[in-house]
Amino acid sequence: HDSMPDPSAWALRFGGSSYDSVRSLAADSAGNVYVAGSFRGTVHVGPKVLTSRGESDLAVLKLSPRGEVLWVVTGGGPSTCRVSKLQVAPDGDVVVAGHFLGTAQIAGSPLMAQESGVFVMRLAPDGVVRWVHGSSTSGGRASVGALAVGPKGHIYVAGLMQGEQRFGTTTIPAIANSHDMYVARVQSSGFVWAKRYRNVNYLTGMAADAAGNAIFGGALYETVDFGGVSLSPSGHADAYVVKMNASGNVDWAKAFGGPGQDAVLSIVADPGGSARLVGVFESGFKVGAHALV
Numbered sequence: 001h002d003s004m005p006d007p008s009a010w011a012l013r014f015g016g017s018s019y020d021s022v023r024s025l026a027a028d029s030a031g032n033v034y035v036a037g038s039f040r041g042t043v044h045v046g047p048k049v050l051t052s053r054g055e056s057d058l059a060v061l062k063l064s065p066r067g068e069v070l071w072v073v074t075g076g077g078p079s080t081c082r083v084s085k086l087q088v089a090p091d092g093d094v095v096v097a098g099h100f101l102g103t104a105q106i107a108g109s110p111l112m113a114q115e116s117g118v119f120v121m122r123l124a125p126d127g128v129v130r131w132v133h134g135s136s137t138s139g140g141r142a143s144v145g146a147l148a149v150g151p152k153g154h155i156y157v158a159g160l161m162q163g164e165q166r167f168g169t170t171t172i173p174a175i176a177n178s179h180d181m182y183v184a185r186v187q188s189s190g191f192v193w194a195k196r197y198r199n200v201n202y203l204t205g206m207a208a209d210a211a212g213n214a215i216f217g218g219a220l221y222e223t224v225d226f227g228g229v230s231l232s233p234s235g236h237a238d239a240y241v242v243k244m245n246a247s248g249n250v251d252w253a254k255a256f257g258g259p260g261q262d263a264v265l266s267i268v269a270d271p272g273g274s275a276r277l278v279g280v281f282e283s284g285f286k287v288g289a290h291a292l293v
Contacts, residue, residue: 010067016043019056024086024096028125031065036083036096045072054078058106060086060096062127071127075106084159085147093130094123097147097157106132116141117165120157120186133168133190140164140174142182146216150208150269154246158183158206158216167194183216185248193248199224202237202263205277209269213251217241217264217277226253235259239279241267256287 014020018040025035039059042051046069050059057076060083064070075081079101086096097120104111104119107129111119119134135142140163148156161182164174168191172182181200185192202219209215220240223232227250231240238257241264244250256262260282268276 008065012046012063012067012069014043014045015039016041023083023098026086026088026094028088028092032070032125033063033065033067034086034088034094035059035061035063036086036098038080038082045069048072050074052076054080056080056082058083058096058098060094060121060123062094062125073107073123073127073129075104075121076100077102077104077111079103081106081111084144085157087147087149089122089149089153090151091153092125094125095147095149095155096121096123097144099143099159100134104134109134111136113137114139115163116143118142118144118157118159120147120155122155122188131188133186135184135191135194136166137164145181145203145218146206148206148208148214148216150212151210151271152212153187154208154212154214155186156183156206156208156214156216157186158203158214160201160203161196165194167191170194172196183214183244183248185214185246195227195244195248197224197226204263204265205267207267207269207275209273209275210271211273212246213243213269213273214246215241215243215267215269215275217267217279219261219263220255226250229253231255233257235261235282237261237263239264239277239281241275241277243275258282 022037081100081104083098109132111134117135142161145159184194206216262281
């Protein structure tokens with residue numbers, strides 16, 4: 001016999017005549033769905049009509065378990081303001097991170113960068129913006145590649161950067177012809193600290209464990225010094241994973257792989273403090289004493 005349709009299943013389409021996209025989404029314990037993306041021009045989101053301020057604006061939506069649009073938060077400026085990552089915090093808040101070009105405004109909070117900076121925003125379950133913090137620069141570029149919210153509320157953001165970036169009171173100076181990675185911790189009062197790791201151009205996963213540590217990884221193409229721990233690829237590219245504590249100090253860093261191209265794609269921290277990694281590898285991949293073909 002034919003199966004009955006699932007009454008809880010739904011599909012929602014929203015957008016306009018220009019380029020609109022969803023970049024990240026997550027669900028809470030009650031079945032609500034949070035969606036983060038960008039839009040350009042005028043778009044229809046359920047009964048709501050949104051108009052961008054510039055080339056591309058960010059949008060964060062909350063949908064009920066039945067797919068109803070409960071609220072929408074937008075932000076932007078004359079140029080581009082986009083969300084890259086979204087996570088639901090243990091207390092039900094929503095944390096999003098992304099980048100902006102030039103100037104932007106989110107919930108009355110001004111952001112400014114000579115070229116591009118990054119931002120982190122925290123929203124309450126009812127859509128009220130609790131805080132927004134952004135980096136600034138007099139001539140640098142930055143993007144968001146990973147966001148982690150831990151069980152005890154620690155928030156970390158990481159991505160790629162070039163040139164100078166200022167994260168609160170921490171300034172990462174420009175280095176000519178350098179393409180690097182940054183990791184920063186942020187809380188309600190602003191950025192706590194920020195670290196740079198040179199010659200890292202592939203960051204894809206990050207998690208925060210119950211002790212407040214950050215664990216991140218990606219692919220390693222060159223020798224990199226992670227806080228005094230030097231890692232070098234054994235092949236074209238090795239997978240790497242780094243654990244740092246809440247103070248920004250590296251506890252350990254590991255690289256593993258073979259002669260080909262290998263990478264970590266996603267990381268999850270379990271309640272016991274271990275990290276579960278998902279990635280890709282080519283032939284001759286080695287992880288400790290284990291060899292994969």
